[in-house]
Amino acid sequence: MFYQKRWLIRYMVQRQMARSYQASYLGLLWAFLSPLLMVVLLTLIFSEIIGIKFKEVTGNPSLNFGLYLYCGLLPFLAYSQALSRGVNVIRRNSGLVQGVVFPLEVLPLTTMAASLVQNVLGVGALFFVLVLFGQELHLTALLLPLVLIPQLLFILGLCYLMAVAGTYVPDIRETLRAIIRGTFFITPILWPTGRVPEQYSFLVDYNPLAVLVNAYRNLILNGKLPDLESAFWFTLFAVALFVVGLVVFNRVKHNFADLL
Amino acid sequence: MPAVSIKGVSKRFRTFPSGQARLKEALTFGMKKYGRDFWALKDINLNVERGTTLGIIGRNGAGKSTLLSIVSGILQPSEGSVEVSGRLVALFALGAGFNSEFTGRENIMLNGLILGIERKEILERFDEIVEFADLGDFIDQPIKTYSSGMRSKLGFAVAVNVEPDVLILDETLAVGDAVYKETALQKMYDLRDAGTTILFVSHGMKTVEDFCTEAALIHEGRLMTTGETTEVISEYQALVSSLQTQRKRQRKAGDVQVPGDIALPDEEAVVLGEDTEGRVARLRSGTGEAKIRSVELLDESLSPIERKIEPDSTVTARVHLEYLEALEESEIIVTLRNKAGLEVLSISTTDDGSPLEAREKGEQVVVDFTFKVPLQHGIYILTADARVASEDLYLDRIEAPTRFRITRPSDRDAYRGVVHLPTEIKVHSPEGEKQGRSA
Numbered sequence: 001m002f003y004q005k006r007w008l009i010r011y012m013v014q015r016q017m018a019r020s021y022q023a024s025y026l027g028l029l030w031a032f033l034s035p036l037l038m039v040v041l042l043t044l045i046f047s048e049i050i051g052i053k054f055k056e057v058t059g060n061p062s063l064n065f066g067l068y069l070y071c072g073l074l075p076f077l078a079y080s081q082a083l084s085r086g087v088n089v090i091r092r093n094s095g096l097v098q099g100v101v102f103p104l105e106v107l108p109l110t111t112m113a114a115s116l117v118q119n120v121l122g123v124g125a126l127f128f129v130l131v132l133f134g135q136e137l138h139l140t141a142l143l144l145p146l147v148l149i150p151q152l153l154f155i156l157g158l159c160y161l162m163a164v165a166g167t168y169v170p171d172i173r174e175t176l177r178a179i180i181r182g183t184f185f186i187t188p189i190l191w192p193t194g195r196v197p198e199q200y201s202f203l204v205d206y207n208p209l210a211v212l213v214n215a216y217r218n219l220i221l222n223g224k225l226p227d228l229e230s231a232f233w234f235t236l237f238a239v240a241l242f243v244v245g246l247v248v249f250n251r252v253k254h255n256f257a258d259l260l
Numbered sequence: 261m262p263a264v265s266i267k268g269v270s271k272r273f274r275t276f277p278s279g280q281a282r283l284k285e286a287l288t289f290g291m292k293k294y295g296r297d298f299w300a301l302k303d304i305n306l307n308v309e310r311g312t313t314l315g316i317i318g319r320n321g322a323g324k325s326t327l328l329s330i331v332s333g334i335l336q337p338s339e340g341s342v343e344v345s346g347r348l349v350a351l352f353a354l355g356a357g358f359n360s361e362f363t364g365r366e367n368i369m370l371n372g373l374i375l376g377i378e379r380k381e382i383l384e385r386f387d388e389i390v391e392f393a394d395l396g397d398f399i400d401q402p403i404k405t406y407s408s409g410m411r412s413k414l415g416f417a418v419a420v421n422v423e424p425d426v427l428i429l430d431e432t433l434a435v436g437d438a439v440y441k442e443t444a445l446q447k448m449y450d451l452r453d454a455g456t457t458i459l460f461v462s463h464g465m466k467t468v469e470d471f472c473t474e475a476a477l478i479h480e481g482r483l484m485t486t487g488e489t490t491e492v493i494s495e496y497q498a499l500v501s502s503l504q505t506q507r508k509r510q511r512k513a514g515d516v517q518v519p520g521d522i523a524l525p526d527e528e529a530v531v532l533g534e535d536t537e538g539r540v541a542r543l544r545s546g547t548g549e550a551k552i553r554s555v556e557l558l559d560e561s562l563s564p565i566e567r568k569i570e571p572d573s574t575v576t577a578r579v580h581l582e583y584l585e586a587l588e589e590s591e592i593i594v595t596l597r598n599k600a601g602l603e604v605l606s607i608s609t610t611d612d613g614s615p616l617e618a619r620e621k622g623e624q625v626v627v628d629f630t631f632k633v634p635l636q637h638g639i640y641i642l643t644a645d646a647r648v649a650s651e652d653l654y655l656d657r658i659e660a661p662t663r664f665r666i667t668r669p670s671d672r673d674a675y676r677g678v679v680h681l682p683t684e685i686k687v688h689s690p691e692g693e694k695q696g697r698s699a
Contacts, residue, residue, distance in 0.1 A: 008373040015370060018361040099353035100374055101333045169283060254336040257329070258273065 005106055012110040017117065035122035038073075039129045042066035067129065071220055072189040074122050075212040079155055080180045082115035086159035087166035087176050094260045104253045105246065108159035116152060126220065138223030147215045147226070154208060154238035160245030167256055189213055208234055261345055263426055263457035264308040264331055268340035271301040271326055271481075300326045302481045304340070308474075313458045315472030315489060317465070317496050323481040324461045325352070325430060331459065332428050346425025346457075349375055355415030360404035364395055364414055367403055371418045385421050392447070393417035394440070413440055420447050426457045445471075465493050494599050494639045498663060501601030502641060550590060550655040553580040553624075555644045555662050568665045571637065571675065576630045577662075579644050586621045590655060593645045594629045598678060599638050605631060610649050634680040637668040 002009065021030045043066030089107045096102040123144065130137060165172045187209040188196070196204055204210045211234040215226035274295040276282040281294035301323045308314050316324045329335040331342050332350035357374040358367050368389055372382040382389075390399055393414045395406075403411060420427070448471065452458060462468050468475055468489060475492035477484040477499075485495050557565045558576040569575060577594050591610040598604055607629055609616050616625060633640075642662040646655040668674045 007369075007379040011366075011370045011373055012357075015357070015359040015362070018359055093357075095353055095356050096374065098329070098334060100356040101348070101350060101376060102356075102374060103376075171283065257335050 009106055013113045016110055016114040031118055032121045036125040039070045039125055042070050071217050072213040075216055076189055078115045078119040082112045082155045082159055083162055085111045087162040087173050089163050090167040090256050097260055098257050105249060108163045112156045112159050140219045140223050144219055150235040150238040151212055153242040157241030157245035160249040164249055164252055167259055262307040263310040263345055265343045266304055266306040269304045269330055269337040270339040272338040273298045273300055300481055304483045308457055310457055311455045312474055313452050313472045315468035315475040316461045317475055318478035322478045324478050328428050328461055344426055348426040349419050349424035350428040351419050352430045354412045361402055363402055364399040368418055377422050389417045389421045392421055428459045430461045469493055497599040498639045501597055504601050547655050549585040550581055550583045550646045552644055552646055552656050553582050555579050557662055557664055565664055568667055571666050571669050572634050574632050576628050577642055579627045581625050581646055583619045583621060583623045588618050590616050591647055591649050592627050595643050597641045633666060635666050636675045636678055637666050639665050
């Protein structure tokens with residue numbers, strides 16, 4: 001069903017990307033430049049100014065905390081960006097909802113795809129900096145696409161559900177902002193997994209974002225395979241979420257035009 | 261099989277007094293009701309045959325756009341169903357999804373895909389579209405440099421050049437400069453002649469009359485009439501003018517109405533042309549000291565007219581008035597309006613020399629107003645009022661007017677003017693004078 005509309009999706013993603021960077025002279029180049037700036041900034045701050053060495057958290061002295069932080073931030077940014085746009089996607093495109101006959105299920109997909117493109121470019125920026133700082137590149141990084149697929153389904157499923165919720169109840173938008181901020185702190189991005197007290201270990205064990213963050217770090221920075229059991233459960237969860245999200249969305253999408 | 265078949269379509273909108281009420285209802289999953297239902301459409305049945313150009317007319321908020329949204333699949337009907345055979349393109353807003361950063365060419369593709377057209381097909385027709393849009397070098401510029409007219413041209417070019425089977429237009433013809441309008445209209449005629457079914461909402465009666473083969477009148481969510489364009493348009497204009505009259509009158513007589521004697525003005529009854537008795541019972545206001553029992557329209561031999569009469573014939577409006585109270589003075593005014601609401605004739609018993617004088621309670625009078633109708637063909641509306649002139653007081657008036665149609669003259673072309681005044685024509689030429697006389 002999405003294959004037929006691949007061209008539409010492609011143009012819609014382009015349109016979305018062009019919108020994000022419109023009226024800047026470098027345009028789409030910013031999709032690569034802004035994560036690059038961020039990773040450089042984080043690296044400099046944490047290695048040079050604050051001076052936290054990576055050994056203090058995992059014992060690999062050659063890595064600095066900025067890279068560690070950025071690597072964990074990548075899947076989280078994809079999630080938060082897609083969601084905060086996804087919740088509003090129907091209302092923002094009211095012209096398409098009310099003006100033409102449009103396959104609405106494409107809209108959350110577009111949001112997700114745009115955030116995916118940024119995610120991939122962010123990974124590119126990370127590699128760029130890793131090479132720049134003379135870090136070792138691990139072959140396991142080639143397995144990253146295998147993580148991206150369940151990540152994509154997970155985010156897409158959430159996008160569908162949020163798009164429905166945000167269309168019915170616009171107030172969800174505000175709530176969602178708080179939720180996204182909350183998930184940032186309960187996910188091991190700023191803090192390492194090992195430091196969680198026993199009674200809060202469920203924050204890591206049952207947190208799909210934690211699975212993603214750890215998988216990214218293991219594959220890119222540590223050259224290790226992610227925990228296969230949690231990866232399996234995550235994949236299963238992501239597929240289920242996607243199916244539920246799509247079914248719910250398709251069931252209620254006919255009402256959207258009435259609600260705007 | 262009809263191109264579009266609308267079966268028993270109704271559309272209900274829920275309106276809420278506030279956002280909180282809407283949220284409350286959403287949170288209880290509709291178990292508790294906080295909103296109100298509003299029926300935008302009620303039981304619409306309509307078949308549109310292939311190749312028909314249907315103009316949909318009606319007042320603002322009558323439900324025209326809602327109906328087209330439902331036909332195009334944007335809105336779901338609350339009841340009933342719609343079947344469309346073939347490819348449908350709906351143009352409610354031209355250039356849906358245009359991105360101002362993209363060039364004209366890129367937007368053609370984007371817009372085409374959004375309208376649900378295959379990429380291959382857009383590529384095949386690309387040159388036609390570019391040519392039709394007629395934007396010159398601008399086609400390779402980002403459309404943020406376009407004027408709004410140019411954007412509309414581009415949007416229109418995409419939509420009409422992909423040969424839809426069913427095209428839905430919502431007043432979008434009114435874009436662009438005069439030259440472009442002409443091209444656009446020509447394209448519409450081409451599409452029509454090529455067998456495209458077109459559903460067209462407009463307030464421009466001229467456009468509908470010229471362009472559409474059929475018309476449908478929607479009023480307050482109901483389908484009033486369908487059929488031949490000019491008929492439906494006259495119906496609509498009659499409706500509008502009677503509504504105007506009604507509003508004007510209500511303003512005038514607003515505070516002299518007797519409660520309990522006032523039926524709510526019912527616009528439908530006006531349009532449906534129910535029998536006089538029914539109308540009299542339902543639609544009246546005034547002090548009620550005298551009542552108009554009936555208004556009849558009679559021809560030269562004083563037999564009732566069945567809706568149609570010849571121009572130039574003599575018509576008698578017979579008004580029965582009954583006095584429920586004794587009155588020192590009173591008058592009857594008979595007014596004839598054309599479909600545009602123009603007062604063609606207004607005769608008063610007092611002003612025109614036959615005052616009704618003092619009358620006892622229970623007395624009845626019958627007044628005949630006989631006049632000639634040298635008028636243009638079309639629908640005419642006759643209303644009767646009973647009033648007290650010196651106090652500017654309405655005793656009774658009939659809101660639902662008596663309607664009739666004046667046909668085209670059988671022996672000559674239609675009259676050009678509103679009234680065909682008796683005119684003498686003298687042709688002066690060197691050889692001598694010839695005399696002619698008309699009417």
